[in-house]
Amino acid sequence: MKVFLPLNIRVDNKKILFVGGGKIAMHKIRTVEQYTRNITILAPEIHADLRDKGFTEIYKRYEKADLEGCFLVYASTNDHEVNRRIRDDAESLGILVNVVDNRELSDFISPAVLKKGDMTIAVSSNGLNVKQSVEWRNRLRSILDTGGL
Numbered sequence: 001m002k003v004f005l006p007l008n009i010r011v012d013n014k015k016i017l018f019v020g021g022g023k024i025a026m027h028k029i030r031t032v033e034q035y036t037r038n039i040t041i042l043a044p045e046i047h048a049d050l051r052d053k054g055f056t057e058i059y060k061r062y063e064k065a066d067l068e069g070c071f072l073v074y075a076s077t078n079d080h081e082v083n084r085r086i087r088d089d090a091e092s093l094g095i096l097v098n099v100v101d102n103r104e105l106s107d108f109i110s111p112a113v114l115k116k117g118d119m120t121i122a123v124s125s126n127g128l129n130v131k132q133s134v135e136w137r138n139r140l141r142s143i144l145d146t147g148g149l
Contacts, residue, residue: 004109004126011036015069019062019086020076021046024100028074029055034115042066043077064089072108073097103127112137116144 016032018025021043029050032039040056051057058066062082067073073095075086080101087105090097099105111124112133123136 002104002106002127004124006111006122006124008120009072011038011071014038014071015040016072016074017042017067017070018074018076019043019066019082020074020078020100021050021057022076022078023047024078025074025076026050028076028098028100028110031110031113032074034113040070062086067093067095070095074100075105076100114141114144 014036015038016036017040018029019042021041022045025041025043026047026049029039029041033053037054040058041050042058042060042062044059044061046057046059062077062085067089070090073086073090075083075097077083077086083099083102084105087097087099096107098108098110103109106127109124109127111122112130114121114137121137121140123133123140125133
């Protein structure tokens with residue numbers, strides 16, 4: 001079983017690649033864009049809600065050369081074989097990868113995040129219970145919104 005260490009990682013001036021431009025990618029991008037705009041989305045089609053937001057948009061199918069210069073990669077397609085190939089390619093290049101639908105293939109996972117100004121609360125279940133992580137995050141948001149902290 002994989003165990004994930006919670007940490008904050010510096011992402012300014014680092015290229016973050018999302019392979020996949022649909023709803024799966026959109027969910028992860030909403031968290032990442034709170035910390036950096038240096039996001040590249042690579043997909044044959046990119047969801048309308050992700051277009052023209054200042055991200056680099058590349059309309060094509062994935063190939064290993066697309067990983068050049070990347071710091072982190074999110075394999076967020078709806079094709080399990082493509083996601084596995086992205087993971088294998090990233091691993092061979094020493095690039096950390098998150099396979100959004102498979103924690104066992106991932107080098108890192110994304111917690112449920114609550115960000116207010118410079119403060120961030122991250123809730124993680126080690127990738128085992130995403131729904132409960134989101135519930136805890138939402139409870140913490142409620143406490144903050146009512147002035148509880």
